[in-house]
Amino acid sequence: MTATLEVDPTTDIDPQILLGIYTIAAKIKMYDDTYISMLQTGKATGMYYSPRGQEIIPSAIAQVLTKEDYVLTIYRGIHDQIAKGVPLRELTAEFFGRVGGTCKGKGGPMHVTHPESGLIVTTGVVGSGLPIANGVALSAQMRGTDQVTVVNFGDGATNIGAFHEAMNLASVWNLPVVFVCQNNQYAEYTAFAQGTSAAQITDRAIGYSMRAFHVNGNNPVEMYEAARQAVDAARTGGGPTLIEADTYRFRGHTPQDPMEYMPKEERAAAEAADPVPALRRRLLEEGIATEEQLKDIEDAHRAEIDDAFAFAEASPQPDLSELHTDLV
Amino acid sequence: MTTQAQAPESTDDTPQERILSMVQAINEALDVGMTIDETVFELGEDIQDPAGGGFKIHKGLSTKFGLERVRPTPISEQAIMGAAVGAAIAGMRPVAEIMLMNFLAVASDQLINHAAKLRYMSGGQTKVPLVVRTTTGAGGGFGAQHSDMLEAQLTHTPGLKVVVPSTPADAKGLLLSSIFDDDPVVFVEMFMLYFTQKGHVPPGDYRVPLGKLRTAREGSDVTLVSWGRQVHDCIGVAEKLAGDGINAEVIDLRTLVPLDREGLLNAVAGTKRAVIVHEAVRRGGYGAELAATISEELFGELAGPVRRVGGAETPVPYARNLEAEYLPHAGRIEQAVRSLF
Ligand SMILES: Cc1ncc(C[n+]2csc(CCOP(=O)(O)OP(=O)(O)O)c2C)c(N)n1
Numbered sequence: 001m002t003a004t005l006e007v008d009p010t011t012d013i014d015p016q017i018l019l020g021i022y023t024i025a026a027k028i029k030m031y032d033d034t035y036i037s038m039l040q041t042g043k044a045t046g047m048y049y050s051p052r053g054q055e056i057i058p059s060a061i062a063q064v065l066t067k068e069d070y071v072l073t074i075y076r077g078i079h080d081q082i083a084k085g086v087p088l089r090e091l092t093a094e095f096f097g098r099v100g101g102t103c104k105g106k107g108g109p110m111h112v113t114h115p116e117s118g119l120i121v122t123t124g125v126v127g128s129g130l131p132i133a134n135g136v137a138l139s140a141q142m143r144g145t146d147q148v149t150v151v152n153f154g155d156g157a158t159n160i161g162a163f164h165e166a167m168n169l170a171s172v173w174n175l176p177v178v179f180v181c182q183n184n185q186y187a188e189y190t191a192f193a194q195g196t197s198a199a200q201i202t203d204r205a206i207g208y209s210m211r212a213f214h215v216n217g218n219n220p221v222e223m224y225e226a227a228r229q230a231v232d233a234a235r236t237g238g239g240p241t242l243i244e245a246d247t248y249r250f251r252g253h254t255p256q257d258p259m260e261y262m263p264k265e266e267r268a269a270a271e272a273a274d275p276v277p278a279l280r281r282r283l284l285e286e287g288i289a290t291e292e293q294l295k296d297i298e299d300a301h302r303a304e305i306d307d308a309f310a311f312a313e314a315s316p317q318p319d320l321s322e323l324h325t326d327l328v
Numbered sequence: 329m330t331t332q333a334q335a336p337e338s339t340d341d342t343p344q345e346r347i348l349s350m351v352q353a354i355n356e357a358l359d360v361g362m363t364i365d366e367t368v369f370e371l372g373e374d375i376q377d378p379a380g381g382g383f384k385i386h387k388g389l390s391t392k393f394g395l396e397r398v399r400p401t402p403i404s405e406q407a408i409m410g411a412a413v414g415a416a417i418a419g420m421r422p423v424a425e426i427m428l429m430n431f432l433a434v435a436s437d438q439l440i441n442h443a444a445k446l447r448y449m450s451g452g453q454t455k456v457p458l459v460v461r462t463t464t465g466a467g468g469g470f471g472a473q474h475s476d477m478l479e480a481q482l483t484h485t486p487g488l489k490v491v492v493p494s495t496p497a498d499a500k501g502l503l504l505s506s507i508f509d510d511d512p513v514v515f516v517e518m519f520m521l522y523f524t525q526k527g528h529v530p531p532g533d534y535r536v537p538l539g540k541l542r543t544a545r546e547g548s549d550v551t552l553v554s555w556g557r558q559v560h561d562c563i564g565v566a567e568k569l570a571g572d573g574i575n576a577e578v579i580d581l582r583t584l585v586p587l588d589r590e591g592l593l594n595a596v597a598g599t600k601r602a603v604i605v606h607e608a609v610r611r612g613g614y615g616a617e618l619a620a621t622i623s624e625e626l627f628g629e630l631a632g633p634v635r636r637v638g639g640a641e642t643p644v645p646y647a648r649n650l651e652a653e654y655l656p657h658a659g660r661i662e663q664a665v666r667s668l669f
Contacts, residue, residue, distance in 0.1 A: 135416070162406045
């Protein structure tokens with residue numbers, strides 16, 4: 001099998017899907033901007049790994065997933081969580097460590113779980129979601145449902161043993177799983193080529209006889225097409241796919257990261273190509289939505305985000321008795 | 329006197345003598361588990377027929393249930409454990425085999441960081457009903473990387489249940505309880521017991537509850553606390569000491585987590601002396617935890633210090649004589665008991 005398959009960026013796309021992608025991407029961007037400004041003014045605390053710049057990837061994937069499908073993500077996963085439909089109130093409260101959170105404040109930002117939305121695992125251990133995603137997909141396969149499992153991870157994670165074991169097993173068992181590498185070009189402070197021997201992550205799929213798409217993850221059409229084909233294949237018994245979605249992380253690994261390792265010109269170019277405003281311009285240019293329509297969407301997001309932060313702030317810390325619950 | 333485990337749930341009213349080995353008893357538990365619940369399935373290396381696993385634990389099962397449910401895997405411990413965790417949180421009851429306990433180290437991220445913690449981190453939303461079966465133990469001449477008893481690493485991790493059976497009946501009854509438990513259970517088998525232990529095993533869906541110890545021998549002068557293979561060593565020592573007028577009680581903890589704390593303290597309160605015997609290295613072993621628990625609760629009542637007998641503080645050596653000396657053998661157990669009188 002040729003591992004790397006082409007996805008045509010000029011494919012026709014239903015305008016309503018483009019609008020759907022923008023709707024989610026705008027919410028993620030606005031949420032992230034709010035979180036960062038609240039961190040800067042001391043109104044928010046806790047761990048926060050910004051996904052700014054990577055919004056298009058999960059927003060496009062969300063167009064082809066159902067509520068019953070599963071998503072796994074990592075510490076840098078708020079975009080994936082929002083796109084899968086985890087309610088903003090509970091999500092924010094979990095980030096704040098409050099009892100109203102998705103996990104009663106006991107998981108925290110790196111361990112968000114919300115089975116009701118299908119966001120089944122968030123892990124803080126790099127690469128460890130992939131083997132678990134196989135098991136989640138195996139469960140669907142054995143129960144005879146058509147649920148698809150999507151697991152997100154970074155480029156750095158592909159250098160961990162678990163990635164390789166999971167790719168091999170998924171291929172051998174023809175599992176309904178989609179491996180989504182959000183290649184934001186950096187693993188913490190380490191540039192892609194400094195830590196990765198492959199020219200592109202999809203080259204690694206060859207060794208596992210796995211279908212693979214290498215796409216511009218910031219291009220909504222390419223990203224949507226890759227997600228559609230991968231999810232369709234998984235849903236209809238066609239087995240796993242690796243998607244390498246090129247993107248760029250606009251902010252530091254953590255909010256405290258001074259980003260010295262990122263060339264200034266590279267950053268400036270990426271920011272100039274910011275995919276969320278670019279999609280907004282496209283919607284207007286192509287007459288898919290009017291300024292008023294977009295404004296309405298954004299105003300609704302604003303209200304939902306403000307409400308979520310207010311809810312989180314008002315939610316108390318868990319009762320101390322919770323220390324000893326939910327254990328064997 | 330040796331008392332056999334009797335499950336309260338057992339409804340068999342025409343008991344017939346069915347003498348099975350430990351291997352046959354475990355095989356039967358897996359068979360029953362998969363028969364009564366279709367979400368139960370196995371995964372692991374080389375578990376398919378005709379071999380049916382390195383120790384024949386799975387003999388006949390893939391023929392009966394098919395390769396979908398008795399599912400051979402590549403040599404990928406992280407992938408096995410991860411798949412078990414994922415399947416467990418998404419509606420199945422996987423029984424994963426990690427061929428040898430030492431290889432838990434290879435899969436420990438999935439076990440320690442995920443299986444053990446998902447229920448807690450999710451605020452109770454996520455159940456992880458998985459069993460990890462594994463085998464180990466010194467005495468087989470397998471050397472340092474295939475013989476370790478690592479139960480203390482597991483008991484030190486909140487969120488895992490840890491079971492170590494010592495008889496065929498318990499192996500079956502505890503394994504079925506583990507399969508239908510909603511939490512991750514590490515089920516530790518000692519391969520020195522696989523073929524040497526034979527005994528009556530109740531047929532059908534026989535369960536032994538987790539968290540209830542078994543009195544393997546009643547006695548009034550000292551309590552020997554043990555699990556797994558060492559229960560049998562303790563019984564041997566107790567029989568010998570009986571000739572010298574020391575009447576030793578032997579308790580088999582069966583499950584280390586959950587611990588039958590009350591049963592343990594009652595037993596020691598009755599004899600006022602305790603010797604804890606386990607195969608693992610003594611330093612930092614689970615015996616230290618038990619000794620501390622007994623000392624904290626019964627300090628004023630004890631007739632002497634709580635003694636511990638464990639493996640030598642070395643990796644398991646290969647040479648036969650060294651390996652035998654490594655083990656907490658009868659001589660060392662006897663010496664520890666006599667030091668209390
Ligand atoms: C096994 C493991 N090793 C190291 C870390 C520390 N760490 C956290 S994030 C990170 C970088 C990961 O980069 P990548 O996989 O590319 O994901 P990104 O953050 O870029 O989305 C590192 C090294 C960890 N969490 N887990």
